[in-house]
Amino acid sequence: MLKLYGHPFSSYTWKAQIALHALALDYELKELGDPATCENWKVVNSAGPQGQFPVLVDGENVIFEASCVAEYLDIRYPGNRRLIPADPAAALGVRMLDRVFDNHVMNVMQRAVAEHLFNPEPSADVMADVRRRLHRSYAWLEGWLAHYDQPADHLTLIECAAAPSLFYADWVEQITDTYPRLKAWRAQLNAMPEVSRCIEAARIFRPMFPLGAPDRD
Structure with missing residues (x-):
């Protein structure tokens, strides 16, 4: 196994x-x-x-x-639908968005988490920079989602990267109605069985989150 x-x-x-x-x-x-x-x-x-x-x-x-x-x-172990398209040009687009979520959402969010875990007095400047960077990413993603034709019947590498990134980023800096597409997509991702399995399995660990785990998810 x-x-x-x-x-x-x-x-x-x-x-x-x-x-x-x-x-x-x-x-x-x-x-x-x-x-x-x-x-x-x-x-x-x-x-x-x-x-x-x-x-x-x-x-x-x-x-x-x-x-x-x-x-x-x-x-x-390819399934009926691929996480990454076989077409090289389409695959490049999927990999690019994977990098967006890792580098410009997930890693930015984790900087705030590390600041609270390892510094007795978290830096206000660091937290302000994290929030600024997240809002810049949120705004870009809001525009991107206007053109993203998400597959209706399967997940891609994009969703694999987006779901955890947006789940935790929202805890650091909430995705508000300023970004309606992004807010709705996060909720849609959370409801997918492939994602909800992770959310439920991790629920017991929420007290570990240093910024306080919200009860809205």
């Missing part, structure tokens, strides 16, 4: 899990606990240069980086 090393509350673990769910693949989540005592960290620490998760183990194949995990699964 496929083994995914990660944590149920981790946004990047969700990204890999959503790909697994979209392709209807069975897998075992090897949950990461205290690094001092959890044996699963040995696999993660040996997989990539910085010991980051998620990590997928498929027999002798070890894949790290969530986008690469999704792409590996799409190649190795």
Whole structure:
């Protein structure tokens, strides 16, 4: 069976899990606990240069980086619908949006989380910069969604990246009615079975969120 090393509350673990769910693949989540005592960290620490998760183990194949995990699964275990289109030009567009959500939503959001986790007095300047950057991304995505023809019957790598990014970004800086398309799309993504499985499995960990976990999701 496929083994995914990660944590149920981790946004990047969700990204890999959503790909697994979209392709209807069975897998075992090897949950990461205290690094001092959890044996699963040995696999993660040996997989990539910085010991980051998620990590997928498929027999002798070890894949790290969530986008690469999704792409590996799409190649190795293709379903009726692909996460990444076969057409090179269309695939480039999907990969570009994947980078948008990772670099300009997820990673920006995580900067705020890290600021609260590791600094007794979080920097107001850092938080203001995070909010500014998120609003800039929100505005861009609001415009992009006016032209995005989302597949009606399956998820792509875009949704795998967007769902966890927007879920947690909204907790850091709420996506308000200023961005009606983005707000509605986030709700639509959360309701998808492939995503809601992650949301429900992680509910018990919400007290870990340093900014306070809202009860609206």
